Amino acid sequence: MPELPEVQALVDFLSDRCVGEHVARVELASIAVLKTFDPPVDALAGAPIDAVRRHGKFIDIDCDGTHLVFHLARAGWLRWYDEVPAKPLRPGKSPVALRVRLANDSGFDLTEAGTKKSLAAYVVRDVADVPGIAALGPDPLADEFTLEAFRAVLAGKNAQVKGVLRDQSVIAGVGNAYSDEVLHVAKISPFAIAAKLDEATVERLYTALRETLTSAVVAAAGKPATDLKDAKRAGMRVHGRTGEPCPECGDVVREVSFADSSLQYCATCQTDGKPLADRRTSKFLK
Structure with missing residues (x-):
């Protein structure tokens, strides 16, 4: 997508x-x-x-x-x-x-x-x-999307931060792939609860969101439509790279699968080394 x-x-x-x-x-x-x-x-x-x-x-x-x-x-x-x-x-x-x-x-x-x-x-x-x-939420690259605006977006969101980033009514334009990338850069578990992130973590997530998307926009600029899909895949750090080494720490990139999608993450970088339960084998995420 x-x-x-x-x-x-x-x-x-x-x-x-x-x-x-x-x-x-x-x-x-x-x-x-x-x-x-x-x-x-x-x-x-x-x-x-x-x-x-x-x-x-x-x-x-x-x-x-x-x-x-x-x-x-x-x-x-x-x-x-x-x-x-x-x-x-x-x-x-x-x-x-x-x-x-x-x-x-x-x-x-x-x-x-x-x-x-x-x-x-x-x-x-x-x-x-x-x-x-x-129904769209704010554009994450807009000048008015400040750190304080981002804090306000997350406040009261008792949902996993991965889902919050993907919710178009909350933030416009981020999907499954870039939410994986942003969370990896920010070193945050995809299942962390958005409203419970401390101030330093929110600031780290905000910086990762803006910088990751800005870099991807620059990388995609000027490419013909035929090249954009391959360029997106080539630029991913963890998304779509299950089983490959994490570019940050060298640990293996892991996956959690759902009914019609999956997410990728690094346990060492994002979850204190603890693998997340996969819904294919467990009905509970720990």
């Missing part, structure tokens, strides 16, 4: 190629991907693209005041064409869900692999009409 750094890179990529161009038409190969009906998708035809923005993990293409907004979810991606294939889309015949053709013949597809379809697109007059955007 693309998270804040990759989404920002896609926004920059599209900004460089789309702003100032006009939409020729938008084609749907999957009716289910479009979550709105008013304005109709045809309202985008002929509109100039004024800006491309990011809201958490949402990408917002402003077409003269009408917005095409999409969320790539777990298995969605963006495929760019300098020249879009002339052949029209055929519903159900490919992983392509939606295609945007620009007047200069360039454009892009939104694709989704797998059988669990979560890719979502919206055509709205106001981005606040997208429920996921309306």
Whole structure:
């Protein structure tokens, strides 16, 4: 799943190629991907693209005041064409869900692999009409997201800090991968209770959050869409590296699996050397 750094890179990529161009038409190969009906998708035809923005993990293409907004979810991606294939889309015949053709013949597809379809697109007059955007918490890289603002976010959250970091209504843009990375850098257990972190630990977590995301944004900047997934994987310290040595201490990177996801951590760096119980073998996390 693309998270804040990759989404920002896609926004920059599209900004460089789309702003100032006009939409020729938008084609749907999957009716289910479009979550709105008013304005109709045809309202985008002929509109100039004024800006491309990011809201958490949402990408917002402003077409003269009408917005095409999409969320790539777990298995969605963006495929760019300098020249879009002339052949029209055929519903159900490919992983392509939606295609945007620009007047200069360039454009892009939104694709989704797998059988669990979560890719979502919206055509709205106001981005606040997208429920996921309306519910977003603060952006962790915004200037106003200060240490004090972060303390306020964590206060009263009697939940595991891993889940708090991933909750888009609490902090926008962080997902499974970067929450693993941030917690490893901060040397905090993913199952520590957010509200019980002391002041020094909160400050360490705040610094790790900002620095990890900033570094990832810089690393992703300028890369074409085709390279972003591999670049993300290559930059991970612990996420997706179960069984490999921790880059900090050399201990083995361990994993806890859930029904549809997993997390990675280093016991030496994050849990005082104590392995966390895996829900595959224990119903209790210790």
